Amino acid sequence: MGRRSIYLVLALLVILHQDFWWWEQPLVVLGFLPASLAYHAVYCLVAAAASWVAARRLWREDGTSSVNPTVTREPPQ
Amino acid sequence: MTQLVIMAVYLAALLGVGAAAGRLFRGTARDYFVASHSIGPLLLVLSIFGTTMTSFALVGSTAEAYTRGVGVFGMLASWSALVHTAVFFFVGARFWTIGRRYGYLTQIEYFRDRFESRAIGFLLFPVLVGLTIPYLLTGLLGAGSVVMALTQGALPGLFPASGGGVPPEITNFVVSLVVLTYVSTGGLRGAAWANAFQTVVFLVAATASLLLIARALGGPAAATEAVLARHPERLASGPGVSQLEFLTYGLIPLSVGAFPHVFQHWLTARSVGAFRMTVVLHPVFIMVLWLPCVLIGIWATAALMPDGSFVVPLDHAPNSQLGLMVGKLTSPVVGGLLGAGILAAIMSSLDSQFLAVSSIFTNDIVGFHARGREVSERRRVLLGRGFVLAVVGLTYGLSLGEPRSVFALGIWCFSGFAALMPLIVAALYWRRVTREGAFASIVTTGGLWLLLFASSGYGADAGYQFLGMMPVASLCAVSAAALVVTSLMTTPPSAATIDKFFGVAADLHGPAGSHGAQPSR
Numbered sequence: 001m002g003r004r005s006i007y008l009v010l011a012l013l014v015i016l017h018q019d020f021w022w023w024e025q026p027l028v029v030l031g032f033l034p035a036s037l038a039y040h041a042v043y044c045l046v047a048a049a050a051s052w053v054a055a056r057r058l059w060r061e062d063g064t065s066s067v068n069p070t071v072t073r074e075p076p077q
Numbered sequence: 078m079t080q081l082v083i084m085a086v087y088l089a090a091l092l093g094v095g096a097a098a099g100r101l102f103r104g105t106a107r108d109y110f111v112a113s114h115s116i117g118p119l120l121l122v123l124s125i126f127g128t129t130m131t132s133f134a135l136v137g138s139t140a141e142a143y144t145r146g147v148g149v150f151g152m153l154a155s156w157s158a159l160v161h162t163a164v165f166f167f168v169g170a171r172f173w174t175i176g177r178r179y180g181y182l183t184q185i186e187y188f189r190d191r192f193e194s195r196a197i198g199f200l201l202f203p204v205l206v207g208l209t210i211p212y213l214l215t216g217l218l219g220a221g222s223v224v225m226a227l228t229q230g231a232l233p234g235l236f237p238a239s240g241g242g243v244p245p246e247i248t249n250f251v252v253s254l255v256v257l258t259y260v261s262t263g264g265l266r267g268a269a270w271a272n273a274f275q276t277v278v279f280l281v282a283a284t285a286s287l288l289l290i291a292r293a294l295g296g297p298a299a300a301t302e303a304v305l306a307r308h309p310e311r312l313a314s315g316p317g318v319s320q321l322e323f324l325t326y327g328l329i330p331l332s333v334g335a336f337p338h339v340f341q342h343w344l345t346a347r348s349v350g351a352f353r354m355t356v357v358l359h360p361v362f363i364m365v366l367w368l369p370c371v372l373i374g375i376w377a378t379a380a381l382m383p384d385g386s387f388v389v390p391l392d393h394a395p396n397s398q399l400g401l402m403v404g405k406l407t408s409p410v411v412g413g414l415l416g417a418g419i420l421a422a423i424m425s426s427l428d429s430q431f432l433a434v435s436s437i438f439t440n441d442i443v444g445f446h447a448r449g450r451e452v453s454e455r456r457r458v459l460l461g462r463g464f465v466l467a468v469v470g471l472t473y474g475l476s477l478g479e480p481r482s483v484f485a486l487g488i489w490c491f492s493g494f495a496a497l498m499p500l501i502v503a504a505l506y507w508r509r510v511t512r513e514g515a516f517a518s519i520v521t522t523g524g525l526w527l528l529l530f531a532s533s534g535y536g537a538d539a540g541y542q543f544l545g546m547m548p549v550a551s552l553c554a555v556s557a558a559a560l561v562v563t564s565l566m567t568t569p570p571s572a573a574t575i576d577k578f579f580g581v582a583a584d585l586h587g588p589a590g591s592h593g594a595q596p597s598r
Contacts, residue, residue: 013159018324019151023315026305032297034312037147037371040155044364047158051356054166059353 006054013047078231080404081243083413084224084420087278088255091424094274095259095267116266116345118354120273125342125355126362127272127279127425129161129333131212133487135283135370135422136219139399142374143389146311148318149374152326154367158360160330165359168334169343170352171505175578176344183433184340184501185441191504192512193574198441200519204497205337206434210472211490211536212336213430216423217476218486219396220252221245226400227416249476252420253469256427261462268428269345275421280365282418285411286403287369293406294380297372303379311375322542325550332494334501338426338433366422370399377402431465438464485536488547496522496552499560507564508575514564521559522552 019039027035116124141149172187181187184205185198225242233241259267294300304311314323333339346352377398380388382405389401403415439461500518503510529548533541543551569575 010159010163014327017151017155017159017327018320019314020320022313023320024313026309026312028301028305028312032301033372034147034301034375036312036314037150037368040151041364041368043155044158044360047155047162048357048360051162051166051360055353055356059170059349 003058006058009050009054013043013050017043079409080227080413080416081231083410084416087417087420088251091255091271091274092259094271095262097270116269116351117347118351120269121342121346121351122355122358122362123273123276124269124345124425124429125165125339126359127276127422128268128338128342128429129336129426130276130279130363130366130422131216131219131426131487133215133219134366135279135419136223136396136399137215137487138367138370139374139377139402140396142311142371143377143398145317146308146313147371147375148314148323150367150371151314152318152323153329154363154371156327157330157333158363160327161333161363162356162360164331164334165343165352165356168501168505169339169355170349172340173343173346173349173352175505182341182344182440183437184335184337185437188504188515191570191574191578192510192515193570194512194515197512197515197519200516202437202441204493204519204523205437206468208490208493209337209430209434210468210475211486213427213468213472214475215487215490216427216430217249217252217472218245220420220423221248221476222396223400223419224248224416226397227404227412229401229404246477249473252424252427253473256424256431257465257469260428260432260465266345268432269342271428272425275425276362279418279422279425280362282415282421283366283369286399286407286415286418287372289407289411290373290376290402294376300376300380303381304375307379308375311378319545321546325547328495328549328553329488329491329547330495331498331553332491335494335497336433337437338429341433341436342429373402374398380406431468432461434468435461435465485533485538485541488549489530489533489536492547492549492552493522493526495549496526496556499553499557503560503564508579509564509569510560511564511567511570513567514560514562517563518556518560522556525555526552 019036022035025035029035029038138149138153175181175187179187179190185201188197188201189195222245225239225245225248228242230241232243236242236244238244259271291297291300294303301312310317377389380402382388388405389398393401399419400416404412407415439457443457443460497519500510500515504515526548529541529543529552530536532543533548541548
């Protein structure tokens, strides 16, 4: 996953945030959880998973980053 | 009475944590303001989360869910999960690197160098402090209203006017005093330790309160069914919110990148590796905290007491829904524990905010004026403590005025900070941005923010919109337009500045980076 893929995932998550398909409908899932609330709760977990992948791929083990070229593990002493 | 005792014990424990952190204090300004860059991954994620979540997340979200329904989770929580993480990823880690390299303690120090301007500090100082004070105010307003609701009937002889509950002015005074004490003792390390402790407390408290309230209402399914029968519109995102408004809410969490206290917490990181845990766990914690609060808020619209009266009466005090639900539906012991958790969320933001404004004052105003003259480390720390005292006093005084909705006040404050994000992103990623562009952006944004805030009755109109959108959309657009247009019309920054912040010298692994550019202070 490169820098471009990260931006693409970010854009996709912005679009998916607009859950217009049940905008006015008071649907309930699992017997108690409003569907919209459940959707956005899962959305938070997806954002966390995407961050995990991005951090693993883009913040390399040597501390440098292809997104933030100046990122390092430790500063110079 | 039991609730009060438990909350008092909690506050005492917090002072103990602050005192323990204070024992590690090294007596230097760097240690007081950024904990000598010694904070590891777990403490970083807990302290940053604690400092970004305040009464707005607990008290404000419950109150707003009560009024508008579950849409509030999408409008702020899930947007924050995405936007906060992106900001930590693209702005936080980069700021950390630059801050470490050049020894910056505040945003203003960075902007002064980046824009080759001494004056920008004097322009930004009142903007940052002025926007932080309403944020501080949301914390105190939340603390006052929740504690009063939780302690209803506890001390009828002492506080008859507030139904036996502890009046907000007393709670606000005690909360301010406790925060002031542990911040003065331990500096940012004390705040980070206290925040981590408090984050655990309020995450557990929010989850426990959800479970106990659900049980008291006959189970989660029964609680939701009652809402479905009385207020079905509260279970959908849409009613009362346009798609455009919902979308533009996504700009508000951008504010996290401009908060002075979050900037300061970023600088405490021991290494960039510490950020990994933050970007992954922050959205998970947001979900764990907001989900219970929003559910409690919607359940409150239909929750009944055994005598058939509403748990949250129609004439309830502003921001009191969470306190009333917890106070009336759980035992006094649980109420006390949950009250402590709510205070934890509030105080974990107040401490860092107090410290951040003090840091700006000490380093950017006092330190800058004293250029060339020696200001001892001891004197800097002393001045920092003095300024914290002044800000606490001012915020306490303002909290005694007419109460505003915590949610509305928070939104205005976040909108102002979010409008600074075009400037921050441009400073970090756009070489062509100029000093004049920065000035134009700050002045235009500040002017428009004041105009719109006044139009909303200074936060009194909680549903205020501009051009059918959240005001933050116009603020960000104007801020970005002023920045770009003015920058393109003026002379680019010097080659030395570009090289310092973007060139080979900026790469700490590069040969020039290891020995080239020198810290500016």
